Amino acid sequence: MAAGISAVAFVLASLGKNSTMPATLVPFLIALLGMLIAAHIATRLLARGADGTLLPLAVMLHGIGYVMIARLSERRAALQTTWSFIAIVAFVLTLLIVQRPPDLARYKWTFLFVGAGLLMLPLVPGIGSSVGGAKIWVSIGPVNFQPGEFAKIALALFFAAYLADNRELISAGTRRFGFIRIPELRYVLPITLAWAFAVAVMVAEKDLGSALLFFTLFTVMMWVATERAIYLVLGLVIFSGAAYIAWRMFEVVQTRVDIWLDPWSQYEGKGYQPAQAMFAFANGGTAGTGLGLGNPSKIPAASTDYVFAAIGEEMGLIGATAVIIAFLLLLGAGLRVAVRADRPFEKLLATGLTTIISMQAFIIIGGVLRLVPLTGITLPFVSYGGSSLLANYILLALLLRISDSGARRRGETPDELTISERMEARRLRRAERKAARA
Amino acid sequence: MNKQIRKLAAGLLVLYLALFAALNVVQVGKKQELDAHPQNNRQTIRDFNRMRGPIVTADGVVVARSVPVVDPDSQYRFQREYPTGNLFSNITGYYTYSFGSTQLEKTQNDVLMGDTTQQKVDSVFGGADNTGSVQLTLRADVQQVAAQAIDDFNAAQLANGATETVQGSVVVMDPRTGAVLAMVSLPRFDANQVADHDTKAAEDVLDFLNNYPGKPLLANAYQENYMPGSSFKIITTGIAMENGVTSLDRNWPSETEWVPPQTNDPIQNYGGKACGGTMTEVFYRSCNIPFAQLASELGPQRMTDGVRAWGIGEKLPIDLPGAVASSFCGNVTPCDAAFFNDQLPLLAIGGFGQGNDLMVPLHMCMVAATVANGGVMMKPHVVDATLDHDGAVLTRTSPEAWKTPISPTTATILSDLMVGVVNNGTGKPMQLANGVQAAAKTGTAQLNFVEGEPQRSHAWIIGFAPAEAPRYAVSVVIKGTTDEISAGTGGRLAGPIAKQVLDYLFASES
Structure with missing residues (x-):
């Protein structure tokens, strides 16, 4: 684990050295590394049994992304440093507060409403604002953030908790319809409504990437929870249908598809960015141009959605791979x-959270890469953006907590009392002593 | 549920393998196709963000260099600048991101970028900066004097009611080596405006320059040709002497008209005057009839062979791109005897530089230089040497003969004839200060009158000095833009400019 961190340190340092970056970067890097080491120590203290590879992997991605952002814009690097700090603090706080995963399941309805509320926030006049066509930003005073990033965690929590409670009822079904057993409506309805609502809101905000992510998350969780492949098929059918209808009905979607197929036809307009990304990848080739030696700044969204193209250009096939x-x-x-966790809630939550990161x-x-039509969304841990970084570190902390909980359950790590349990025990002992004295 | 989770893992693995495959296709498979894509300018930008060496004159003045861009937000790291403004822009050309590069910036690109094989090998042992520099034969001081002289002339014309910039050029070269010492074209442009990183502004400038009368982007000194008028008589006389058709002993009766074969339309002397005398006299008086007769006597075959020996019809072998050729047949190709067989009047007129004759100003300087250099025409060049980053010579231009149209004897005779022009004839305005003997020939070509435009003419003077051991050859041409200029002769209009430049050259020697 420590070796992982030092490897990252080495990577960062050498990347910094070989590039043409300003000297002010060094303090940034030291501060960032300090924070990440602190996160590591906190994990060891608070979740001793947790999987040892999750945090270093995230940190490596975070580091590569950070170097890329610093190379593209010093101003953004400074902001990203601040957000990194906040994200690490949130990571540690999450580990501190959530000591027993089942506690989370109790608040499933709260999570549903918080998630729904967060999703709706950008639609509230006055505080919602749109950037690049998608209305997914909220500005309150000086703080801008994307509530959707947090909503997806809240909704994943709700799904996991709800499905953990009702999965057998949904899976069993009561009525038969040919081969298909239809579950009772009252068990499926809440979750279907929540899902449909979430997807509808995202589409309304023109946040197609998140809508797609969310759709996948729901389908996967339904499938894993019920163990019935029909939900996967159903999801695929609905997706294809919705995609076709969207393509027929919305000009935006048609443009996206056209650009996907041939960005050069609209080089002067919307095709400029994907075309530049292609040029960037080609320019990078196998070994890359070297950091600071390419021209990723020609891609307008190089530090956010297109950060992968910037990495492909300057670090080449090797770095991108x-x-x-x-x-x-x-x-x-x-x-x-997820496999090692033994309670359905934890299993489902781990599955859901992992699906979020990997699908995103x-x-x-x-x-x-133009493998699929582009839908704007951040690259977890790598892209510039505070909300995304913060949400992903919270997500990571939850995964670590589940991992730790699984390890304790299996007895691989001594199942010590958590801080709050220790305090509770002390309170109880004191009360007992008081009672004995009385 | 574990079964599903494992299936999910397998499914996601497949998706990620697809990503990896797509990445390979884009970064490796389609690399060449994408790199060569017409809209892909990353390679250009990469070059653009590298250091580029300077272009320096013979007297050490930097005429093109790259300076770092101070603005940290600029997508470019260097700005190409031309400290001498418009003075050398026709020679350096420009180096731009959006509009390519021209002239030396184009042809010497590899040296300036450090991309020649030798520079690349050397850079393995040397430092990071392996850019080279280009050393010109041109002298900034001479260029400045020549430009000043022609600009002053232009200013005087504009003050006198001319409505457009005078077109003209001044070329000075060393007749012994072909090294060009000054080459000024008017109108000209300032490469700094084109090299502006503000693409829109640069585009506007280019549009303006492309539509400007007189084509400022072309160095008319070697990229345009003009009717040479009487200055062509040097060539006709040279050919006639080489073929034994004339000698210094020949005499011409004083005549006002002569009717060449195949026509009833007589040829007249300049201004319709009677003109005649010895070879020396008809040369300095610049009679037309004797030279028309020489061309006729030579006939189509010997005349076309003769002009070819002077390099007419061939692109000038200067080390700059886009050089044009002089012509004895206008736009007609091929220019051979067959063309003139039934055009004998045109051949006769061509003998004194009218009709279909078109000469490049640089070529006329080379003609004067040939006489000065004992009959050997040297290849003109503006690059003296290319140097690597440490100043070590990569290549040096060695003087090379291009043509030998006349024997040394003929050259001596022609030289004497040209001395006569300065001392007794139309070239008197080129009599130099401090008793330096110059040799010259003037020319005044009346262009066909175009309705609605002023009468236009080409006023020439070409020559060299000192006559006894020539070190400098010069040609000056001015395209008349008003009736008034056009009424003047080559000697009166172009002569003072040539004198100014030559006087400066000799003054600068001591």
């Missing part, structure tokens, strides 16, 4: 946590 492998390892580790990475990397 490293990023893909990091996500692959991250999803492997996340799903291992797939959607944006695939979009940038």
